[in-house]
Amino acid sequence: MREISSDVTFEVPMDRVASVRVTRSTRLTVKCGAVWLTRSDDVADYWLEPGHTLRLRRGERLWIGAEGGKPAWVAFALPVGVRQQMVDVVTRAAARLGVHAGDGWRTV
Template identity: 75%
Template structure:
């Protein structure tokens, strides 16, 4: 299992599943190929194509696989520490107020 705590791009090989733990709030972007993503705290699976992004929360685990018989490239980009603290603070405030933000953000 890989731990993501900074910006990184890697290849997801065909017929293999990459296991990832998110150490900091991060954005996953598909650079090449099509991938599926399963998240530890989400009942939905995500199929993402090049250019699609998925915002990830600190502490969650992911399983990523390439679709379509070809390898894929995914990039993880961690926001600045200040940006991460603001996002975490906003999530805590919303949770205390009883606002359900959802099981994950996705821009597709």
């Protein structure tokens, strides 16, 4: 099982089912190929084609499989506000350690 907590794109092989746990609210986008998707706490199954998106809730679990006899590519992306919050947290932590994340230089 993979945990999704940041932006990531991965391949879903045609003969396997990927199990994914969403750790932050995320948006799934099908990049290539068709997929079916089952979500925890949802009685419906979803069939998505390239370009289709689905909002995912924090803590839910997904099972994803490729359709049509060929692999598929799916991308998970955090909402822009969440992504910026993560960057801000990392930047502040780096500054406390004396690393200047913005310019790549550190004064010694």
